[in-house]
Amino acid sequence: MKQLAQRARAVQPSATLQASQRAKALAASGVDVINLGVGQPDFQTPAPIKAAANQAIQADKVDGYTATTGIAPLRQAVADHLQATQNVMVTTDQVVVTTGAKMALYALFQVLLDPGDDVLLPAPYWVSYAEQVRLAGGNVLEVAPTADLKVTPEQLAGAVTANTKALVLNSPQNPSGVVYTPAELKAIGDWAVAHDLWIVSDEIYRDLVYDRPAPEPSMLTLSDAITDHTIVINGVSKTYAMTGWRIGWVIGPKVVTAALGKVLSHMTGNPAAVSRYAALNALTGDQQSVATMNASFQERLDLIYPLLTALPGFKLATKPAGAFYLFPDVSAAMTKKHCATASEFVGRVLDEAHVAVVSGEAFGLPHHIRLSYAADRDQLLTAMARLKTFMEA
């Protein structure tokens, strides 16, 4: 039998999905596992959004192919939403609706990168960026962060090469919940413009911020020059508890969105039509559910943060301010439990404490672990008690 392609042999499976599958398998064998490994809100999609999807089905709107880049009202709704929340004007041909933000990023790297192009990836980073860059033939240039898990222009300057084409930024950040200030983003944006780099700004958690007014300012608000170099990624998955519906989007210069339209016409054709009507309702309907979910995440962050930082060997530089993750440095905890790697530590936490978390290795920081606090309050308290018992044993 002939070998599979090099790209298929080299690509790593998603560490977060793998961790989640392991936890599910253990739970299926009868163990009471608390899963803090998954990266999705623990809410149901709000009822009006589901109702809009039902109506679209009943009205026979979803039976055929639809335009690759998005039905016109949804592209308009994305543009209007950006204007209403960020005071930034874009035209609908600067918007491409995709099958989740994951596909938006995958297709974008296909459009931006030639084989051998370098991409700056500040650590920690969401697991799929690195694999998606490599699948497009690009090289990943990891940039180590400061102690507060941010990156500065000076650090980027130390890593940039003549072949560098793009920089990926994600604020609020998965896996750490860290949020850059607008001044920090502006300094990075100015630096990227000076090097004529594309800035891929993944803003999927922009609406999920705590101890401050939501939403966070978009990269598109900082300067005209930065806007010209920036491609924003966003979607409904996290803000509206719609991970299963698979709707994301790209907002960027027309040269990029036009190319994305061509590439996507051979990849997905169009995202599921019914999901587009659901997303349209999410963006144009009452936004109260977003505020309610945010308040609930904030409450749970306030609950879990002191308990987590009190665990022996768990260290967090700062309290996270966005998304729904905690990303402690567990170097000391690993030493205490005689674990050589974070993967080994995470395996022991699952087997002995029955709490599923994700190793930091796939996020570019091998002495950290990621916990999601998008879980019910009692489960969070039980998980923290189990981790305490595990660490004190």
Ligand SMILES: Cc1ncc(COP(=O)(O)O)c(C=O)c1O
């Ligand atoms: C930073 C980041 N970007 C993109 C995505 C993908 O989102 P979607 O569910 O819309 O594909 C995720 C999902 O976990 C994420 O955490």
